[in-house]
Amino acid sequence: MERKSKFVAYKIVNKILMLPLFYRRLILIFCDAICIPISIFICELIIKDFDINNFSENLLIIMFCSIVCALPYYILTGHYKTLARYAGSTLIYKFSFRALLISFTMFFIGSSTNLYTTKGSFWFLFFFLLLITTFSLRILMRDLFRSFRKNKKNIKNIKNLAIYGAGKTGIQISSQLIFDKDYKVKTIIDKKIDLVGRAVNGIPINSSAVIKKIVDEMGIDVILFAIPTLSKSETRKIVNELSDFNLRFLKIPPLKDISKGDININSIKPIAIEDLLGRDKVEPDKNMLSNSTKDKVICVTGAGGSIGSELCRQILNLNPKKLILLENNELNLYRIVNELDLYKNKINPVLGNACDFKVINNLFEKLEVDIVFHVAAYKHVPIVEINPLEGIKNNVISTKVICEAAIKQKVKQVMFISTDKAVRPTNIMGASKRVAEIVIKSYANSIFDDKKDIKTKFSIVRFGNVLGSSGSVVPLFKKQIQNGGPITITDKNVIRFFMTINEAVELVLQSSTLSKGNELFILDMGKPVKIIDLAKQMISNSGLKIKNEKNPDGDIEIVITGLRPGEKLFEELLLDSKSIKTNHPLIYKSIEREVDYLKFKKQFKDLETHLALCNEEKALITLSAIVPEWKRYKSN
Numbered sequence: 320m321e322r323k324s325k326f327v328a329y330k331i332v333n334k335i336l337m338l339p340l341f342y343r344r345l346i347l348i349f350c351d352a353i354c355i356p357i358s359i360f361i362c363e364l365i366i367k368d369f370d371i372n373n374f375s376e377n378l379l380i381i382m383f384c385s386i387v388c389a390l391p392y393y394i395l396t397g398h399y400k401t402l403a404r405y406a407g408s409t410l411i412y413k414f415s416f417r418a419l420l421i422s423f424t425m426f427f428i429g430s431s432t433n434l435y436t437t438k439g440s441f442w443f444l445f446f447f448l449l450l451i452t453t454f455s456l457r458i459l460m461r462d463l464f465r466s467f468r469k470n471k472k473n474i475k476n477i478k479n480l481a482i483y484g485a486g487k488t489g490i491q492i493s494s495q496l497i498f499d500k501d502y503k504v505k506t507i508i509d510k511k512i513d514l515v516g517r518a519v520n521g522i523p524i525n526s527s528a529v530i531k532k533i534v535d536e537m538g539i540d541v542i543l544f545a546i547p548t549l550s551k552s553e554t555r556k557i558v559n560e561l562s563d564f565n566l567r568f569l570k571i572p573p574l575k576d577i578s579k580g581d582i583n584i585n586s587i588k589p590i591a592i593e594d595l596l597g598r599d600k601v602e603p604d605k606n607m608l609s610n611s612t613k614d615k616v617i618c619v620t621g622a623g624g625s626i627g628s629e630l631c632r633q634i635l636n637l638n639p640k641k642l643i644l645l646e647n648n649e650l651n652l653y654r655i656v657n658e659l660d661l662y663k664n665k666i667n668p669v670l671g672n673a674c675d676f677k678v679i680n681n682l683f684e685k686l687e688v689d690i691v692f693h694v695a696a697y698k699h700v701p702i703v704e705i706n707p708l709e710g711i712k713n714n715v716i717s718t719k720v721i722c723e724a725a726i727k728q729k730v731k732q733v734m735f736i737s738t739d740k741a742v743r744p745t746n747i748m749g750a751s752k753r754v755a756e757i758v759i760k761s762y763a764n765s766i767f768d769d770k771k772d773i774k775t776k777f778s779i780v781r782f783g784n785v786l787g788s789s790g791s792v793v794p795l796f797k798k799q800i801q802n803g804g805p806i807t808i809t810d811k812n813v814i815r816f817f818m819t820i821n822e823a824v825e826l827v828l829q830s831s832t833l834s835k836g837n838e839l840f841i842l843d844m845g846k847p848v849k850i851i852d853l854a855k856q857m858i859s860n861s862g863l864k865i866k867n868e869k870n871p872d873g874d875i876e877i878v879i880t881g882l883r884p885g886e887k888l889f890e891e892l893l894l895d896s897k898s899i900k901t902n903h904p905l906i907y908k909s910i911e912r913e914v915d916y917l918k919f920k921k922q923f924k925d926l927e928t929h930l931a932l933c934n935e936e937k938a939l940i941t942l943s944a945i946v947p948e949w950k951r952y953k954s955n
Contacts, residue, residue, distance in 0.1 A: 348390060350456055351398075355389055356382040358448035366441045384428065389421045389449075414454045422446040478502050478540040478567075481533065482522075483557065485509035488571060489545035490519050492587070505537045530557070534564050543587065544570040555595050558856070567862040570594070592786065592793055595856055601905055607829040609637055615731075618643040618688045620673045620721065621695030623651025626736065626785060629824045630692055631655060635662045637828070643686055645695070647672045673717035676724060683728035690732045690831065693721050696752065698738065703748040708938060712930050714751035715758065719923075722762040725775045732776045734831050735759045739783040739816060739844075743948045750942050750949040756781075756839070757914055757945070758923070763837035766916040776836035781909070783816030783844045785823045792850060796857050804866070804875035806854045809882045813851070816844035826905060833901050841898055843905040851877065919945065 359382050392398075396417055426442040480502040482489045489507055496504050497520060507519055510527040517524050525533050533539070542561065544554060549570075558568060568590040612634045619634070621627040622644035628651075634642055642665055646652035649670055656668045667686065671678040673695045682688070696714045697703050703710030718735060725733045737756050740749030756779055761767055763777035786793050792815075799806045823842065830840040858865050858875045866873030898907040922945050929938035943949055 348393075351393060351453060352386050352390065354452040354456060355385045355449065358445055358452055359385060361448055362441055362445045365444060366438065381425070381429075385421070385425055388424050388428070389417075392417055392421055392424075411450075411454055414450055414457075418446050418450040418453070421449065479505045479538050480541040480543055481505055481537070481539045482507045482543050482545050483509075483527070484544065484546035484549070485511070485514050485519065485524050486546065488547060492543065492545050492571065493520050493522055502541065505539060506533060508533065527557075531560065531564075534561060534566070539564070539566065541567045541569060544568065544590065547571060551594055554590070558590075558595055562855075562859070565859055565864050568860055590860060592853070592857055592860065595860075603825045604829060604903065607832045607903070608633075608825065611828040611831045612637045612639045612690065614638065614640050615689040616641045616643070616687055618645060618682070618686075618691045620645045620691070620693050620717070622646045622668075623648055623655050624694060625820060626824065627692075627694040628655045628658075629820045630694065630827065631659060631666075633821075633824050633828060635659060635665060639665065640689075641686065642666050643682065643688065644668045645671055645673060645682070647695070674712060674720055676720045679720050680724040680727060683724050683730055688725075688728065688730050690734070691721055691725060691730055692734050692736065692827070692831075693718060694736045696736075696755075698748060700740070700746045700748050703751070704746060707747045708930060708933060708935055710747055711751045711754075711926070711938060711942065714748070715754045716927070716930065718755040718758045719767075722758065722767070722775075722777065726762070726773055730775050732778070732831065732834065733759070733762075734827070734834070735777070735779045736827065737779050737781040737839075739781065741781065744946060745949070747939070747942070750946045753946045753949070754923075754926075754942065757919055760837065760839075760914070761916050761919060761923075764916060766920055776834050778830070778834040778836065779839045780827050780830045780842065781839060782818065782823055782826075782842040785818055785820045791817075792853070793857075796854055800857060800861050800863070800875055805878040806858070806875060807878050807880050808851055808854060809880055811851045811879055812849070813882075814847040814849050816847050818842065818844050826903075829903055830906050833903065833906065839909040839911065840901070841907045841909050843907065 359378070363378060396413075398413075398417060422442045422445050425445070426439060478501060480496065482493055482496075482504060485507045486509075489509075493504050493507060496502055504522050507522055507524045508527050508530055509515070509524055512526070514524050515526045534542075542557070544557075554570075569587050570590045571587060617634055617639050619627050619630050619642070622631050623646040627646070631642060631644060642662070644652065644655060644666060646655070646668070647670065652668055652670055656666065659666055669678075669682060671682070673679060673693070683691075695717055697706075697710045721733060724730075735755065738749065738752050740746065741752040741756055742749075744750040744753055758767075759777050759779050762773075762775075765773055784791055796806055826842045830842075833840070854877055855865060858877075861875075863874035864870060864872075866876040897910040899910060901908055922941060926938060926941045926945070929941055
């Protein structure tokens, strides 16, 4: 019987909501026309103001006059323009004003025309009763509409959501989510003890100390982080604590990205994997950043790559005199130039190969380059393993060409971007980058050039994986998840360092201001991350479940494929495990043993010869002689 009555009520509400706007407003007018005489009748019962012999006539006149007075007021003041579904506490002020206006008008008519007789207290009470009845009607309609919207959607598709943070942002978001048909806010979670046990918009506030229990008991599907200043470490701690629940995590933007402190439902985004990796970001030293490139002519090689393009973006924000974008891939160059169209008067795109001395020398001479950031490299390990000659040539010879041209044209500084794969390399790409590091150090020590008055400062910055780069596993995993899996991992014990591209580039630019020449800077990459944990988190963060023996009905499977040629389980940043601090808390200077540069000079000439003759076997033998830590290659 109860279910049947609910169904009938639902059908009535549905039919009313489907009516054209004009008819819905007529219904509201009719309801108000009923509220007015009801309010007057209750006033009469309470005040006992009327003469018994004249009761009916007075009462009817007042009711009629009130309706005639009130309805035009309501229509003219926009009383029926408010959307019932969004009726909130602020509406009471408008309703109060209208009720006061009607009460005062009725009192004035009665006292000046003797059309009816009442005391002032009658209209004072009428004001409150009219306000209560009309406002309650709107709230009732609002709740009916919200209930209708929730029931209209299949209840199975509505996600139970918990908001983490009972501050201003959390309260604001909770108010807006009341109207959302996809989420039902079950609770707000906060670590402040004095807030626990209270409620916001009827939503209970619970303690973060028992978050696992809350999530389990309330059947939470989604956690929304509503604290703009929540650090990575705190976010990661909460996510890790709830790793067994297969939750989806959402967040509002950081404080600096919120325009005028305004938060709305569209601000909510899935939590980025960057928020769950690495350490908390240290804000850059603005003076160091500004001094790195301001009023200088800068050349970025490999400007179309992930790191090179981010360097270009940040350099242009630091007011350089000119920025040269050197790139040998036409499509990549086109994309970055198109993106930087706003700065077209400051950029100079050059389609060319960093291995070509004539191109580089002419470029440095013609545009009077001050600083070179040498980023260009072949960095995909499996591809370089298959194409060793091209990999070595591009990574090593280009570095020598940049150094030679820089000295000849008196470039002030060359900053070489290296990788953690250069430390005790197990692959050709890492070995080639290690040789390139030695080339930079050789020029810094005037080994290739006998001149002792070289003014060019040569330095190296070495760091690990950057999130979102073309060589990172993150975009690969995202694509595999989008395709329905499986996610492929070479070994369950593989670990890697991670840093955002944005922060890595900021630290590279700050390193350039610290350089006095002949340094190898190491960036603090934070704690290494297990790749399999990263994969699991990305699956969970996508609102999906891991498919395995325990959960055969899951969505995405993780497949172990075995280590690829040249791949190692973990990466290192230091060759000799020694470093010293600099003026920046995240930038260190590596103290490594010096190589025999004179011996290296001869070995390098041999390497150049083998590359020129395309003799792969001898080139790899020479490479292993230069980098004895590289154990992979064995001659026949």
